Amino acid sequence: MVNPVKESLTCRIPLYIIALTAMSPVFAGNNALSSWQVMAERAQTMLEETQVDIDNKLLQTYQGYAGVWANVGGNTAIKKICKTDQCDAGLFRSINELSADAKYVRKAGLAFVPFTPKHLEYLRAAGIERQRVTLKKGQYLWPVMGLRITSRVGNRWGKVHGGIDVAAARGSIVIGATEGTVMIVGDQGAYGHCVFVENHDGTVAWYAHLSDSFVKVGDKIARGQIVGTSGNTGRSTGPHLHFEMRTQQGIILDPEHFFFLPYEEHLKQSQDFENEMATKNKMTAKTSNKL
Numbered sequence: 586m587v588n589p590v591k592e593s594l595t596c597r598i599p600l601y602i603i604a605l606t607a608m609s610p611v612f613a614g615n616n617a618l619s620s621w622q623v624m625a626e627r628a629q630t631m632l633e634e635t636q637v638d639i640d641n642k643l644l645q646t647y648q649g650y651a652g653v654w655a656n657v658g659g660n661t662a663i664k665k666i667c668k669t670d671q672c673d674a675g676l677f678r679s680i681n682e683l684s685a686d687a688k689y690v691r692k693a694g695l696a697f698v699p700f701t702p703k704h705l706e707y708l709r710a711a712g713i714e715r716q717r718v719t720l721k722k723g724q725y726l727w728p729v730m731g732l733r734i735t736s737r738v739g740n741r742w743g744k745v746h747g748g749i750d751v752a753a754a755r756g757s758i759v760i761g762a763t764e765g766t767v768m769i770v771g772d773q774g775a776y777g778h779c780v781f782v783e784n785h786d787g788t789v790a791w792y793a794h795l796s797d798s799f800v801k802v803g804d805k806i807a808r809g810q811i812v813g814t815s816g817n818t819g820r821s822t823g824p825h826l827h828f829e830m831r832t833q834q835g836i837i838l839d840p841e842h843f844f845f846l847p848y849e850e851h852l853k854q855s856q857d858f859e860n861e862m863a864t865k866n867k868m869t870a871k872t873s874n875k876l
């Protein structure tokens with residue numbers, strides 16, 4: 586006898602769903618965890634509390650070291666870059682992939698200047714530090730302190746806008762929203778200069794229209810670590826960061842579902858912190874001028 590319920594279901598359910606259902610006994614083994622158990626355990630790790638330090642204009646990180654990114658001209662003596670005791674010359678060479686006996690930076694470009702513990706102590710005493718926030722492992726930081734969100738995920742001009750746009754002055758610091766491994770760095774047509782990161786949770790993040798990038802393919806990045814600076818490269822109507830998130834299969838996700846704070850709250854907190862840092866920086870400059 587034909588089961589009428591089953592019959593009608595088969596008519597409505599597309600073939601691929603039936604195929605997936607047929608494959609699902611993968612989790613049915615006696616000793617195997619069910620997919621629900623796997624998901625529940627994974628969700629639990631995402632709820633673990635973590636502390637994150639956020640890079641700013643004065644204090645940045647690369648490969649776990651604290652320092653600052655600088656534009657170095659061609660044939661600059663390393664002695665000149667590390668002339669005071671604020672920079673560790675040996676570390677400078679290894680981080681910037683120069684030979685151990687190199688005396689010059691031959692090629693002009695970006696270099697990471699690692700600070701010595703002594704200089705870090707000096708900065709700390711002057712109140713120059715990175716903003717520390719406590720959040721859960723699965724929560725993301727906003728990648729840029731922009732002025733406003735100009736576009737969200739959804740339909741725009743008859744096309745799907747796959748990310749969020751945050752208007753930000755050219756050169757604004759863009760930080761890693763969460764930990765991950767850098768997959769692609771470079772020009773991506775309409776998206777301009779991009780950094781693509783495979784996040785620790787398996788999602789993929791695109792940081793687009795950048796003016797500069799401070800990471801290379803294969804780098805492990807920390808949450809809050811500077812990834813680049815925002816800009817206006819590619820097809821863009823003004824300086825902004827386009828931040829897009831996808832699954833490995835390319836399905837578009839809404840980044841706003843992943844963020845630690847709603848945008849308005851993030852903006853307020855980060856602006857307060859930036860103002861505080863600017864005041865401290867002015868004070869430090871004044872003190873050092875007096876000396």
Ligand SMILES: [Zn+2]
Pocket residue numbers: 736746748749750826827828
């Ligand atoms: Zn966009």
